[in-house]
Amino acid sequence: MTTINKFISLYIKLMIQQLKCMMAYKMDFLIMLAFTFFTQISGLFFIYLIFSKIPYIDGWNMWEVIFMYGMIYFTEGVINFLFEGTWLLGQYIHSGNLDRYILRPLPIGMQVLATKINLDGFGKILISACMMAKALSMLEVNWNLAKVGMFILFILSASIIRVCLNLSANCTCFWLKSGNTSFAHLIHTFSEFGKYPLTIFQTGIQFVLIFIIPYAFISFFPTLYILDRGEYAVIGLLTPVVALITICITFVIFKLGLRVYDSPGN
Numbered sequence: 001m002t003t004i005n006k007f008i009s010l011y012i013k014l015m016i017q018q019l020k021c022m023m024a025y026k027m028d029f030l031i032m033l034a035f036t037f038f039t040q041i042s043g044l045f046f047i048y049l050i051f052s053k054i055p056y057i058d059g060w061n062m063w064e065v066i067f068m069y070g071m072i073y074f075t076e077g078v079i080n081f082l083f084e085g086t087w088l089l090g091q092y093i094h095s096g097n098l099d100r101y102i103l104r105p106l107p108i109g110m111q112v113l114a115t116k117i118n119l120d121g122f123g124k125i126l127i128s129a130c131m132m133a134k135a136l137s138m139l140e141v142n143w144n145l146a147k148v149g150m151f152i153l154f155i156l157s158a159s160i161i162r163v164c165l166n167l168s169a170n171c172t173c174f175w176l177k178s179g180n181t182s183f184a185h186l187i188h189t190f191s192e193f194g195k196y197p198l199t200i201f202q203t204g205i206q207f208v209l210i211f212i213i214p215y216a217f218i219s220f221f222p223t224l225y226i227l228d229r230g231e232y233a234v235i236g237l238l239t240p241v242v243a244l245i246t247i248c249i250t251f252v253i254f255k256l257g258l259r260v261y262d263s264p265g266n
Contacts, residue, residue, distance in 0.1 A: 010106065010110070011110055011113070011114050014111075014114035015082065015114055015117060035120070037123065037127060043069070044066065044069070044131070047062065047065060047066060047069065048062070051065075057196070057197060057200060058197055058199050058200050059197075060197045063134075063135045063138040063139050064135070064139065064223065064227060065195070065196060065197070066131055066134070066135045067131075067132055067135035067136065067139070067223055067226075067227075068194070068195060068196065068197070068219040068220060068223050069131065069195045069219075070128045070129070070131035070132035070135060071128075071132065071154075071155075071158060071194075071218060071219040071222060071223065072191055072194045072195050072215070072218060072219045073124055073127070073128040073131070073195075074124070074125060074128035074129065074132070074155065074158070074159070075158050075159045075161070075162035075163075075218055076121075076124055076128075076162065076191065077121045077122070077123070077124030077125035077126075077127075077128055078121065078125065078159040078162065078163065079121065079162055079163055079166055080117075080118040080120055080121025080124060081117055081118060081119070081120075081121025081122045081124070081125060082113075082117060082121070083113045083163050083166070083167075084115070084116040084117055084118045084121065085111075085112045085113050085114060085115030085116050086112070086113065086163065086166045086167045086170055087166070087170065087181065087184070088112075088115055088116060089112055089167070089170040089171065089173060090170055090173035090176075090178065090179040090180060090181045090184075091179045092112070092115075093173045093174060093177075093178075093179065093261065094173065094177070094178050094179035094264070095179070095264070096263050096264040098112075098261065098263070099263050102258075108254075108258065109167075109251075109254055112167075113163075113167075139227060141226060141227060141228075142228060147226065150225065150226075150236075150237070151222075151226055153239075153240055154222040154225075154226070154236070154239055156243075157217075157239045157240045157242070157243035158217070158218040158219070158222065158239065158243075160243040160246065160247065161214060161217060161218055161239075161242060161243050161246050162191075162218060164243075164246035164247055164249070164250040165187055165213060165214075165215075165246065166184065166187070166188065167250050167254065168246075168249065168250045168253050168254075169181075169183055169184035169186075169187040169188070170184045171250075171253045171254055171257045172184070173257075174256075174257030174258070174260055174261055175257070175260060177262070187213060190208070190209070190213050190215060191215055191218075193205060193209055193215060194209065194215035194216065194218055194219045194220065195219070197220065198210075198216050198220040214242050214246070217236075217238065217239045217242045217243075221233075221235045221236040221238070221239060222236045222239055223236075224236050225237065
């Protein structure tokens, strides 16, 4: 436990230093926040246009879909704000800058994750939190202490799943020997499916979103549980388990990637 606390403390210190550098340019932060706001307004407007013509999509109303949208968008903000380094892994492998992290007496994965923060992610977190809060205020949710605790756990677990998926996808650069992150962007694109009810998609897509790229456990199944929708709502309780599994898989992939890493010698 002492070792874990030490690593958490180091990670926080690294992030604080990154934040200090970013806040040196306050106007950039305001511009990114404004850009994020208008980008998501356009996404929400698209949902509004759909529901203005069709009141329900497979039994789901607009606010229920907006809540799922907010769950996915929140995890994206977590990656951008706290773990932007996952997107830079391919560059470090291709350029040889990963050598610096290997030589330091610190966990390599932690250094990669803490390499960079993006204040745009902070804006996404704020906006998505407002989206979920507004959606929940418009829905009838039977809140109790256990459900509040599970909601918090869902948010943490969903963020872990999203970060692990992103890091695992970027680990393909170990084998590709390049900084190309096309595969990672492909995995990221699948998050668009997570903004809508899983049941509207074909069986093949549902299988992928549950067992291969588990975006269903980031938004759909947690939403079923929170809103008490149907017999499958209990599957939402597996979200923390899926988070632990993705951590283990990502750890193995990252370790295997380090074994095949061949420094370019720069």
